[in-house]
Amino acid sequence: MARHAEGIHRRNFLTGGAAAGGAALLTGTALASPSAAADQAVPAAGPITTVAPGDKRYKDLVQGWNQRWSSAPERICLAETTAQVRSVIQAAATAGKRLTVRSGGHCFEDWVFNPDVQVILDMTRMDRVYFDPDKNAVCVEAGAQVLNVYERMYRTWGVTIPAGTCFQVGVGGHVSGGGWGLLCRQMGLVVDHLYGVEVVCVGADGTATVKVATREPNDPNRDLWWAHTGGGGGNFGVVTRFWFRSPGATGTNPAKLLPQPPAEVFLHATAWPWADMTKDRFARLVKNFGDWHTKNLKSGTVNDNLTSVLWLNHKSAGYIGLVTQVDATVPDAQKILDDYLGAITAGLDVAQEPMTTPMGEVAAMPELAAPRRMPWLQAARYIGTTNPTLNDPTFRSDFKSAYYRKTMPTAHIDEFYRHLTRDDLVNPTAAVQVSSFGGQVNAVAPDATAAPHREAAFKAAWGLWWNDPAAEDISLRWIREFYHGVFAATGGVPVINDVTDGAYVNYPDIDLSDPKYNTSGVPWHDLYYKSGYARLQKVKQAYDPRDFFRHSQSVKLPTT
Template identity: 25%
Template sequence: MKGALHMNTYGLTGRIVIPGNPEYDLAREEFNTRYDLFPAIINFCQTAKDVSNAIRWARKKNIRFRIRTGRHSYEAYSSLDGGLVIDISEINKVEVDHKTKTGRLGAGALLFPLYEKLYEEGFTIPGGTCPSVGLSGLTLGGGWGMLTRPYGMLIDQLLELEMVDANGNIIIANREENSDLFWASRGGGGGNFGVVTSFLFSLVPIKRVSVFKITWDWDGFENVVDSWQKWAPYTDVRLTAIIDLLTEDAGELRALGEFTGEKGELRQLLEPLIKAYPPKVVEIKNIPYIDAVKMFGGMMPGMEEYAVNHGDPDAHPFKNTGAFAKHQLPKEAIQRLKKFLSNSPSIENKVQLQALCGNAACEKSTDTAYVHREALFSLLYITKWEKHSEANINIRWVEDLRNSLLPFADGAYVNFHDNCIKDWLEQCYFFNLPRLIKVKTKYDPEHVFRFPLGVPVDNS
């Protein structure tokens, strides 16, 4: 690491941060603070040309590098010790064309500032909820959130992208030009084929939405989970719902959702869920869309300003993983969920189910690299802790939980990196994997873009 302090950065452009700079510790911070990595150079690129220069510099110097946007890689694969981090978070320009209802969005944009800018223009995109997630990683993995069922996956609104390839060339991919790369970039995952610097999206006009929150005592676990899974994937397509299954010590179950219709209509749609088991709280309201963004993102006043000066206030140590349910969970699976949440080593652990179907299933599983079109809902298994000594027991808990549910929910979401899944590539892509490897080999034959869970090249 000492040698890295004197590494010659001549040839790199944009904002350069190296060890010893006052901003270095903030610049190297990961959202998952379980990892404490020390890059030799962090290159905050501000243009596609900066990215091109960085790739060519890294290849010339034979220095390992990673691509980073929002720092949310679950296994911190967007950073590394002793190498170059190509950070595109400052490529965040937003251009809206009201006539065509499209937006050319900088790939480095973080979600909450992006949602704010789009909302000022009367639009949004059907992206995720976490405010500091980067647009590029979210999109390239597929992308879902609280507008998924009415508008599909985020990639379903994608029209075109600009990418810097393995040779440092700036190329375009859409349905006509480099169409195979465009296919792969819709669900193939970030960091595999090149560095995306901008996206062209169809935008969704939006003003207000109706939202709900229902809370139950933990005693209603089986009834509530079963009723939710029989309702959420099949209800009105304008409604996307999630449910948080908390631990027995936390003592609650919470369902939340967003509806693009009126409050009264939402109340009627919720009746099957409300009747499942007597709720403690039922909240339904109609609010400006940007307020819903803040609500689902857990935004607190002053959070953005704090992040600029001190880092992401939500950053913490964790281990998350996930799967997809193509069929409703039988009683045995729900009981396994309950057992794990009854014996959780941390009160903060939980399982979150996200309803899919609707327009998330509007494409065939082979139409995009994102393959999980037939899933009724996703399962996100979440564990976090405070003391370092608590890490191993919580990591074992979440991995054992996923393995226990595999007979009922399998597959993996490329944006939920999990280095404990031995057949990771097959679980992410299933029958789309051979085609992805072919595209990877065509556009990156020397395997310039690589990380432990990345798409390989065909060396045969």
């Protein structure tokens, strides 16, 4: 999903929580923690733009992309500098106010916008992208949106980061959750290129301090860097800046420090009518997709240059769709695409048609029925902005996710078919987006970053949108019965085994925490973080010992 997290891809924010205050703002005061040596001296904060109830801007700033969630805070603070961020956090900590943080606005759950929040720290004015010679890295402020990052990086230096597709997704949550995008099989995850992070934390004495953490082996804050390579937003502090430089990059020229995207890509979109899709044909299509990705999980082949999304829509949409991107500059690029399409359609016996209807959250793309070669930045903008759900201010939504390590078993596919053909729901947006993983994602060790799902071949994301509040009950019932039906044999969730590999934190799902829906005995945090959760708890203890930054699925302080 677009997302993310934040989306095709997704959406997530850094968030915060309440803490009993009691310490005044002490510029430069160090935490009593292993990170004290890297506390960052920052200048005094200047005036901060604040919006309170009664201000005409208020209603625009107390909701995000998912209209299910809203808040009524005392104020929204729009920070422009790290010093201002620290000032807002210090004031909230001292006063014992519940604080949450908005990066882009795409969080699926109520981690940012909920009735308990008293202060929202809005990061959207911190959106600069620039080269930082001190870090020898490209710096991206946490409020920047994905498409703006692409535009700035590529137009200025000819480089990119393999982040998400939806143009509005904020970098803060997207990166912290280990963001995924259409270049992942070729370049890995966005966090594979993360060099450093600047974070405002709250210490045991209630003092807000600024930490800088990098991946350097001798960095005393290295675990804080690691936690932001997939540990999710809202757990340890507020990220103000990210620095990007690929491992192994040398020199001081920013054009050489990050990957260069393809000069051109092939984009292709096709569809198959539900009217011709029998249960056996449906199973063949889903198995073909799974078989190709299982076979091509490992990196190092020409197929690293291809990423694809299969839209398994509810039958009321009329069609199932497939969108594929291939690096058009590699040798035999057309053959890579043709071979892939041949593998996906093998034995299907259903004629392909142009994608003339929207698919889940993406628009119709009939002009891509024949593969179209276009410059990469144009393609990124096209995919990122032709999304009818992004700008609809009436939509409510719900999402779920699962990683698959290999082709779906027949029992899962049968459940997919059953729920996608149900007659009690008529909603063309209801769909499961099945997306490529593997390739260069798989080339990184599962514990090298906090994004642990490196052995997954593909990812499934359930989602639907509705704008009539009366449709909420049937919408939630459909997605819950669908998801828990697929994973009925494993307690209603995608446990870590030889078939499935947990869930994606940038598609947060509060039902994973509910014993009514998760009867597996596997806690939600193991589905998101696998064996890395204990390490994340240690980071939490070191950098947020008061649990100031928290939400309904935040990393918990260790109990011992």
